[in-house]
Amino acid sequence: MTTPAYTLSAETRARLEGVSTASVATALFKRGLRNQFIQGVSPVCYKGRRMVGQAFTLRYIPAREDRNPITVFRNADHPQRVAVETCPPGWVLVMDSRKDARAASAGSILVTRLARRGCAGIVTDGGFRDAEGIGALDMPAYHQRPSAPTNLTLHEALDLNVPIACGDVPVFPGDVLLGDGDGVMVIPAALADEIAAECTGMESFEDFVLEQVNAGAAVIGLYPPTTDAAQADYAAWRDRTGR
Amino acid sequence: MTTPAYTLSAETRARLEGVSTASVATALFKRGLRNQFIQGVSPVCYKGRRMVGQAFTLRYIPAREDRNPITVFRNADHPQRVAVETCPPGWVLVMDSRKDARAASAGSILVTRLARRGCAGIVTDGGFRDAEGIGALDMPAYHQRPSAPTNLTLHEALDLNVPIACGDVPVFPGDVLLGDGDGVMVIPAALADEIAAECTGMESFEDFVLEQVNAGAAVIGLYPPTTDAAQADYAAWRDRTGR
Amino acid sequence: MTTPAYTLSAETRARLEGVSTASVATALFKRGLRNQFIQGVSPVCYKGRRMVGQAFTLRYIPAREDRNPITVFRNADHPQRVAVETCPPGWVLVMDSRKDARAASAGSILVTRLARRGCAGIVTDGGFRDAEGIGALDMPAYHQRPSAPTNLTLHEALDLNVPIACGDVPVFPGDVLLGDGDGVMVIPAALADEIAAECTGMESFEDFVLEQVNAGAAVIGLYPPTTDAAQADYAAWRDRTGR
């Protein structure tokens, strides 16, 4: 385990709760980071509230039958169980399940414990069992699809807080995750504050544009604002709305 | 761009709004067209109303990094933006995204503009960003799955109104699209009127059959109606219901 | 067709209606059966009620065009139609569609007939057409995704009640299927009674654990119950709740 140097501030967390994964994707794209969207995952049951938190990681490798009988769960050091008890409140447990959803990455009891401990969410590029129970929790959860078989069938929990792959994206412990209805973006820790600030402005502008479009405006010249008129309108809108 | 010769009549549009993609698939199958169902797409948020309209097409190719910086959107001729402003009211914008949903084909602002312009719908074999916003619109939208990254990441908008592939189906500008809860059928323009007429009759018969089945009838002999009794019952039902 | 020797008792059925696919998966895993979860299917429209029933099977092979014109449905012996009329009440029709959802495995009229006949459910590793109509029925249905094209496009119905593959799982006629929100487990007939009994106990224990976790308990030592305290607490809970 390494100790991530970055700590998400309350201000950046609040800002990120107000921005979309689409805006973050664009802001990272502008910086040359084109591959930070976790591919192939969706919310278990989206409730219209964003997930924001730093990544606490769990790495699975394929399960070898002799090392993964049902009795391994009796071991107090089993990494999956330890992960659930040590992921810090406000953080997100991110699992590298090698995109294999043929067996579960976790089930509702463990995810409930994570929620009760105040964690911010859970993400796997595999699947959850008892997904209905997980979807009923208040804490956001993202996966590929439901999967009833126990994780021991295909996944051996191995490492905590090492860099992992999740849905083809590198996730370093301490990176900041943002989840909404589209899915989950991974923001490198060192960029989180500036991305949060920049995207807050982007959201303001997009709200203005959407208002204009709903009022009948064309997008060319407005989005992006290449005309003087569009820029003036936006300035006026900002004055008027205080954003 | 080519100018499609066929124009969807109000009568055919109305008929198609009353038939299912399943009926259209069967009617096309009878004519030897076995591959007109766009594979792998589903409604962003189905509202129980069918999508009907002619195809206005947009072709993407894979994005080359040097040709697709964020600044291309400042170009008033960017094909994606032009598509959104020129797809005719009542038509459907259909995008060839090469079945690649790792980046978005479009986002909620552009799709909102399309809806405000009176277009009939939008279809991509890729994904939409801010899918929640798109799902909240009244206009039908079909895609593979949500995807936050900007289209510039993987897609370069190239052509308008050329024949394209969408979900393994050929789509010619002016073809008629029908979408429902199952997905989207592509009806060759030259067949749209006769398919609409034939399917209207099929729907009438299927409503009769469903009524019979709900009343306890067996399907053999009834669906299709191979017995004299079944044919007589249907004739009587048509008299009674005026269909 | 073979006649399965096992008949699901009312007691076992009732027990299975109270257990999750996750519990069954674990119980089968303990017996060395690691591959009984039908991969890649989900409920058409889940209503919070489990599907329980023995398997009546239908095998499709790829359709050869000359053998599968639309007129084959006029044949009173067409295996798909016969399946719908002969699957026993309380049983589940399970279809081997070779995981190919590019054409439908069945549509709403046939599935409605199956429901009216008192069958317990329908499962395909392909797709259904008019999935909306099927989702509106009270009978559970599981598939990969909606698919409008008629089954004749890609599937020839061939055999009834032979062992099949469904979603990479072997299904023998008479096996017991359990479906919930996660998907469908296949329980070998010979194990159904003991699995049902064992899982009933597992569910009781998991309800206890969930209650503890919701009250703030940690999972290590409790799940599984490796401490004397956890075992005593569970014994007391069982006394108190009568479970």
Add this chain to the structure above:
Amino acid sequence: MTTPAYTLSAETRARLEGVSTASVATALFKRGLRNQFIQGVSPVCYKGRRMVGQAFTLRYIPAREDRNPITVFRNADHPQRVAVETCPPGWVLVMDSRKDARAASAGSILVTRLARRGCAGIVTDGGFRDAEGIGALDMPAYHQRPSAPTNLTLHEALDLNVPIACGDVPVFPGDVLLGDGDGVMVIPAALADEIAAECTGMESFEDFVLEQVNAGAAVIGLYPPTTDAAQADYAAWRDRTGR
């Protein structure tokens, strides 16, 4: 097991040995059969000689662990072993392995036995183990890729001589298989004689065309021969070559 009515004549066999899978594919396409090429298989080690023979089929379903211990091979009735001993000389053993090559469909000892018995070839849409040994035999073999694990790992041999799927193609017992460097075509038994005759002519014409092209001719007007000159040249070539 059913008894196929058709028997491949020596004349048709000889003709098919002289035609390519490409020609057969085109001849079947002209008759509306578009899906007779076994997808995803290639020769284990191609030796420039075509495989021709009728199909003797073996169906695998996914292996359930308790039914497939290593001891099942002691059973004299094990269908895989029986297949190897009963596939008629001159026929081809075709296996439905559900396109799953993660475990073997057969190994070199069984395939050697098949070769020694005078069979014409073996095809699986899975993989062979000890593929090197199989490639060293004189008898043609087609598979997806080599695979070391025993078939018991994933495949239970179930049925002999029932219609099957192989590489997304329906194969009926008695159908005629033609294999060359491109792969394997399945010719419905009832069409074998006429396809063989027609393709013999096509090969003659293609040899003529290739000679012309190698001599510098353009393909337009020649292939197909739409000009009078091309037709006259071909007639002259046939006279000259006696084909």
Add this chain to the structure above:
Amino acid sequence: MTTPAYTLSAETRARLEGVSTASVATALFKRGLRNQFIQGVSPVCYKGRRMVGQAFTLRYIPAREDRNPITVFRNADHPQRVAVETCPPGWVLVMDSRKDARAASAGSILVTRLARRGCAGIVTDGGFRDAEGIGALDMPAYHQRPSAPTNLTLHEALDLNVPIACGDVPVFPGDVLLGDGDGVMVIPAALADEIAAECTGMESFEDFVLEQVNAGAAVIGLYPPTTDAAQADYAAWRDRTGR
């Protein structure tokens, strides 16, 4: 059709014949172009000689049955035939087959014609029929896998010399293709001269490194040459070898 502005010089062609796709990939990577390797294609029969030439493109879309009977080949304007007769000598015919190798992109007669016309090669992200015949030609050919069915089964030839996708890479008419045993790189026309020059130097250095490694040198410090000794050795080697 557009007319590409760039013409490959004899010097750049000669240089590219001496460099590997790996070197070109690295040189493009340094310029921010990370996606120029055509994915999923390999030489039909590699002969140790590189393919170099500018791209002449052919776009296929999925075939609609009524538009693609066998008789379309009688049409002197059929784009596939026209492509074969108009691709300039020294150029490479590149086909967008949407990565679908279930039917052929072309066969040996057309490819022979292309070779006789002095073209530099042919590439498809689909498959070739009569791949053995194509492999026997002197002209390089790259595809996914052999495929016997006629292109009409799944591909309608539509456009010549428009930008296309091939193996997930954008290919613009006039781009320079380099093929070797690894596969095919697409070099944007505007970069071809500088890439050829830079890679010539890279190859020289790699030959030096390989000589050193074969003589027992470690790679760290040498590859890349971060030590003064390594740089001096390379300078001496260049003096000695005249490269």
Add this chain to the structure above:
Amino acid sequence: MTTPAYTLSAETRARLEGVSTASVATALFKRGLRNQFIQGVSPVCYKGRRMVGQAFTLRYIPAREDRNPITVFRNADHPQRVAVETCPPGWVLVMDSRKDARAASAGSILVTRLARRGCAGIVTDGGFRDAEGIGALDMPAYHQRPSAPTNLTLHEALDLNVPIACGDVPVFPGDVLLGDGDGVMVIPAALADEIAAECTGMESFEDFVLEQVNAGAAVIGLYPPTTDAAQADYAAWRDRTGR
């Protein structure tokens, strides 16, 4: 890095050089290990000699662009370079490339260095660049397919000698790898000696069987040897051949 406790003896190495991956797969299957065959890899250029050695592992995660410029190779601690210089002679370098062959796992210079250092082989579930050069080496190499792009495009080298996934198989440092024409088996270190011994006997028996089959024997009763005659014949053969 952990230090594996097991060291492969010369005797076990010699035995394994005489057995096939198929035999090892069966021996592991008998012990309940069903998933030890690395899926999807093949020899770069098979030379009829087996690869045997213990696993030295390298783990890649997806590359983040800002962390993986070309200059990282100047770093003397870059894990890929360190792996090549520290993998012990007689061992096999095994790379977890997450089954992603869109960019290379390594190229010919590094693999040549590995060969010169006396390593026993290299395995990746991705691809190699300059595969032709690697295939020309005497040291065995296994991959998915050739891939020209530098590993920096998609892979960041992260860890040495941690447990990894390779082709869906868990590989622990020190496990014993056996490669032949079929592919690569992973033998858990603790089982290597007994598996080598058992398989040596299996190979002896299979050689006997193959001799019998080539002489015209049927497989039933012989393979496995369920008859007294078969067992007596084998005993006699062992006496005669000294095996």
